[in-house]
Amino acid sequence: MPDIAKDQLALDGARQFAGREHGLFIDGEWREPRSGSSFETFNPGDGSRIGRAAAGGEADVDLAVRAARAALDGPWATMKPSERARLLWRLADAIEAHADEFALLETLNNGKPLRDARMFDVPHAVEVLRYNAGWPTKLNGESVNLSGPGTWHAYTVREPVGVVAAIVPWNAPLAMAVAKTAPALAAGCTIILKPAEQTPLTALRLAHLMAEVGFPKGVFNLVTGLGEAAGAALVAHPGVDKVTFTGSTEVGRLIVKGATVNMKRVTLELGGKTPVIVMPDADINRAIEGAARSIFTNAGQICNAGSRLFAHESVFDALVEGVADFAGKLRVGPGLDPDTQMGPVVSAEQKARVLSYIEAGLRDGAKISGQGSAASGPGYFVPPTVLTGTNPQMSVVREEIFGPVLCAMSFSDRDLDAIAAQANDTDYGLGAIVWTQNLSAAHKLARKIKAGTVRVNGGGLDPALPFGGFKQSGWGRENGREGVEAYTEVKSIAIAL
CATH class of the missing domain: 3.40.605.10 (Aldehyde Dehydrogenase; Chain A, domain 1)
Structure with missing residues (x-):
């Protein structure tokens, strides 16, 4: 007690x-x-x-x-x-x-x-x-x-x-x-x-x-x-x-x-714009939870947050539905409330910045496929949001938002070079996350992705592991x-x- x-x-x-x-x-x-x-x-x-x-x-x-x-x-x-x-x-x-x-x-x-x-x-x-x-x-x-x-x-x-x-x-x-x-x-x-x-x-x-x-x-x-x-x-x-x-x-x-x-x-x-790549053979339940936690932990205010989701078309719908369900069930509120699972962003300025990105994405043609409810009251709360219908030309995909906003995109190609090219289509190169049960694909993608840290099937920071970025990261x-x-x-x- x-x-x-x-x-x-x-x-x-x-x-x-x-x-x-x-x-x-x-x-x-x-x-x-x-x-x-x-x-x-x-x-x-x-x-x-x-x-x-x-x-x-x-x-x-x-x-x-x-x-x-x-x-x-x-x-x-x-x-x-x-x-x-x-x-x-x-x-x-x-x-x-x-x-x-x-x-x-x-x-x-x-x-x-x-x-x-x-x-x-x-x-x-x-x-x-x-x-x-x-x-x-x-x-x-x-x-x-x-x-x-x-x-x-x-x-x-x-x-x-x-x-x-x-x-x-x-x-x-x-x-x-x-x-x-x-x-x-x-x-x-x-x-x-x-x-x-x-x-x-x-x-x-x-x-x-x-x-x-x-x-x-x-x-x-x-x-x-x-x-x-x-x-x-x-x-x-x-x-x-x-x-x-x-x-x-x-x-x-x-x-x-x-x-x-x-x-x-x-x-x-x-900055970072970390891609989360989900292959068709991935453990979908683990990938759903991992993708959700990667973007919603700390209200998305993590440089290595998994803000771009690339999922194979065979698992895309199930994955988006799972992450959207996760977002909808999140308890958003003040950090001192013991029931809170996601707190506010740090300031009124940051709240306005994140919300403006969501609005820009919608204007550019994205749609909200899942969204939690932000706590009411005077705090700086932003709803956890999943956007689909996004593409690499949109600001929500290209720029670091630093908030709980996930841009989900599908791919049909199983060619690892093509998948890595999509992940690398960014000015940033801080991290990447790969979900697959194919050990060969995991090693090959890890080599092809231009990022300082590549995590496969989960994992987190450890003080023994060097951390830093490629390109503008x-x-x-x-x-x-x-x-x-x-x-x-x-x-x-x-x-x-």
């Missing part, structure tokens, strides 16, 4: 934290922004104001970069790899000990169902930290045999790239903040984190824990603020050595331009060895003997 009194106490505590005076965390201290300005935070489930956060700007970013540089050249540089590993593990333990608080803050600020925050977001953040805690002791160079004249001792070493600016999105605030912080610290870098202005709360709570578990001053800094102020200042600052960003392709382009000031290293995880990889090495530079050393 749930402990209602305990749950209410935890919620009251989360609301109290949200409503506190929040500063900027720079050099191990909480500071007021130089401008003295702040911005409001809201609960997407009912549109209510839940607090304010400090609006950092150029002067605050400069302080944070200086603090990060001092720590990089000071205590962090001399800390043994095993000590960095223990700090990361200790942080994972601390988040796990405060799991309910983090989940409640995530739901209050992002709107996602509380059980999703409890079952995925917080445990995933903990697992990412523990995975990356294994890397500080394993970032080695290698000895190299040279063929030139003379006798040489030659080898390579991996060194931290330096001061990192991490700019994270609002769709999974805690998970994304940790996904960038953990490998950067594992590699020996120092970091300035800039959370999305819509969802700063779990990042603020994370900063408190960073201080409590013993990270040296300046190793982790937090600057909340607007993208055009704090974010732009981080990208432009000459003291930042690397920018890692997750968000829209449009903003990614701006970051690339800004990074040319001092040729910053850049990792970009950008970004540069570089996060997670795995590649994700940690992205925060290092390789230095070659040759000594004449």
Whole structure:
């Protein structure tokens, strides 16, 4: 039986934290922004104001970069790899000990169902930290045999790239903040984190824990603020050595331009238009549930959401009917409601954007083959929607919507090259999902599809598996060895003997 009194106490505590005076965390201290300005935070489930956060700007970013540089050249540089590993593990333990608080803050600020925050977001953040805690002791160079004249001792070493600016999105605030912080610290870098202005709360709570578990001053800094102020200042600052960003392709382009000031290293995880390919031999019941969850989880606000469904004509009708039925039965409502299965989108602006795409699709000739009911009330709710009669020329098919809208299309050809060509007909290449019981077809399609991640018959994210995109879905990889090495530079050393 749930402990209602305990749950209410935890919620009251989360609301109290949200409503506190929040500063900027720079050099191990909480500071007021130089401008003295702040911005409001809201609960997407009912549109209510839940607090304010400090609006950092150029002067605050400069302080944070200086603090990060001092720590990089000071205590962090001399800390043994095993000590960095223990700090990361200790942080994972601390988040796990405060799991309910983090989940409640995530739901209050992002709107996602509380059980999703409890079952995925917080445990995933903990697992990412523990995975990356294994890397500080394993970032080695290698000895190299040279063929030139003379006798040489030659080898390579991996060194931290330096001061990192991490700019994270609002769709999974805690998970994304940790996904960038953990490998950067594992590699020996120092970091300035800039959370999305819509969802700063779990990042603020994370900063408190960073201080409590013993990270040296300046190793982790937090600057909340607007993208055009704090974010732009981080990208432009000459003291930042690397920018890692997750968000829209449009903003990614701006970051690339800004990074040319001092040729910053850049990792970009950008938009997606993931195809879901269902072959005629697929397990249809599993494919229906998988396709539905891929687009409706987190109200479709996932970069790798399966937003384009390609199903063989022999199973198309059954598949669409199944996904439409799934959408119709979804309980859409505030994330704090225990019966909610899909929460709101993050803001009124995002709601208007998603609804405008649905309207554009209908104007272009698509039709609604299934639609759930959005909760009534002041929250930012969008009905889960299945569109058929779509084609690759429509904006709903070509552009990232970032909402619970599935565009379903059929194919008649069994030729894998033709199927892959349809899946690849997009500016994006973040992921793809294939449903088939034919092992040969699965391997062949996986090779033909131009995407950074191909999942067959389900599966999800794992911190050991590199993640990133082809084409306009970004540069570089996060997670795995590649994700940690992205925060290092390789230095070659040759000594004449």
